[in-house]
Amino acid sequence: MTSRPTAAGEVAPASAGEAARQSCHACGAGGLVAFYEVGGVPAQTCVLLDSAHEAEAYPRGEILLAYCGSCGFIQNVRFDLALVDYSKPTEESQAFSPRFTEFASRLADELVHQHGLDGKTVLEVGCGKGDFLELLAERGIAFGLGIDPGYLPNRDEADTSRVEYRREWYGAGDTHLTGDLVLSRHLMEHVPNVGEFFGWLVESAMQTPGSVMFTEVPDTTRVLAEGAFWDVYHEHCSYFTLGSLARALRAAGMTVTGLRYGFDDQYLLAQSVPGAGGEVREEEDTPDQIAELAEHFARVTADRVGHWRSTIADVQAGGGAVAVWGGGSKAAAFLTSVEADDVTVVDINPHKQGKWLPGSAVEVRSPEVLLEVRPDLVIPMNPIYVDEISTDLDSMGLAPRVEAL
Ligand SMILES: [Zn+2]
Secondary structure (H helix, E strand, O other), X not given: OOOOOOOOOOOOHHHHHHHHOOEOOOOOOEOOEEEEEEEEEEOOOOOOEOOHHHHHHOOEEEXXXXXXXXXXXXXXXXXXXXXXXXXXXXXXXXXXXXXXXXXXXXXXXXXXXXXXXXXXXXXXXXXXOOHHHHHHHHOOOOEEEEEOOXXXXXXXXXXXXXXXXXXOOOOXXXXXXXXXXXXXXXOHXXXXXHHHHHHHHHHHHHOOOOOEEEEEEEEOHHHHHHOOHHHOOOOOOEEEOHHHHHHHHHHOOEXXXXXXXXXXXXXEEEEEEEOOOOOXXXXXXXXXXXXXXXXXXXXXXXXXXHHHHXXXXXXXXXXXXXXXEOOOHHHXXXXXXXXXXXXXXXXXXXXXXXXXXXXXXXXXXXXXXXXXXXXXXXXXXXXXXXXXXXXXXXXXXXXXXXXXX
């Protein structure tokens, strides 16, 4: 008989035992420590569906987050790859936000400049729709190869003469693919077998003398420190901090040559080169610090869920309307966890509008709908966009309370 969790996020005793029997996917050490459990979440939060019916019927998965005491890596031990379908078109691209576009554009400049990529080659594993590879092509790389099972032929008219895409998985049989830069952005958080996968990427990098590897993943330090439960998704099976990312790269035989935060400290950016024996960098956190943060996350999550449930209920009880700004993964996770009804969800990305979020089954609409809804509270799903959103609301003549996650 299994006991059920009693509060939002609390780990049941049987689940703690389940995690203790698992091994770390980054370093292989046994005895993981579970700290957060939630069931009935959308199997994939980044998908958008065509109807309310499809959104309601969408598969659900479970989350049991556990950390490794040896390396600090965090994984969802209940991740079920069978529930996740990356071959279907998803809408992960943030390319429609000026703020994100600027970040990507500056990063492309930096990579081309720092590594002298003019006339060189790039392999991007998990290239999504190819937006970033095309930025690199515009900046003079000779050739870019992108590989992603969810790649879709270009929807706009960008110049694709120096890029090639393969709509498939990258795996053990693809380590002959290589480039002067081996790039993965927002891929590794979706990869369960982190240690093995990094090993393949290192083999790819080693095919080109002098190759550099660049890895970008969401930062988990902030998620843990802020109790940001809306940033925990079933399909994000792997969670990194500066320290655990660097340790995973070293374990795969890389020397970490650059390690920092980016995009207002929301992402981790690591540069590494093939070769074992690199020093621990001063930016790295320790496994003990991660363990402490994980325990902190467990304590504050229940409070945070409670805060948002009562904030939304208070506005609605007074006859007011609530809108969520940002129709992506955060909105799907947030609305599922706080179990909010009658919330309007808007997004500036026209490709998301008219689609439905999995789990909560809410339609994503154009921000213009707020002229009719006249919300009293707008909740931006990402604090980085608060200024952008406030400007948009202002230009519509609306002045709701704006409280970001
Ligand atoms: Zn580990």
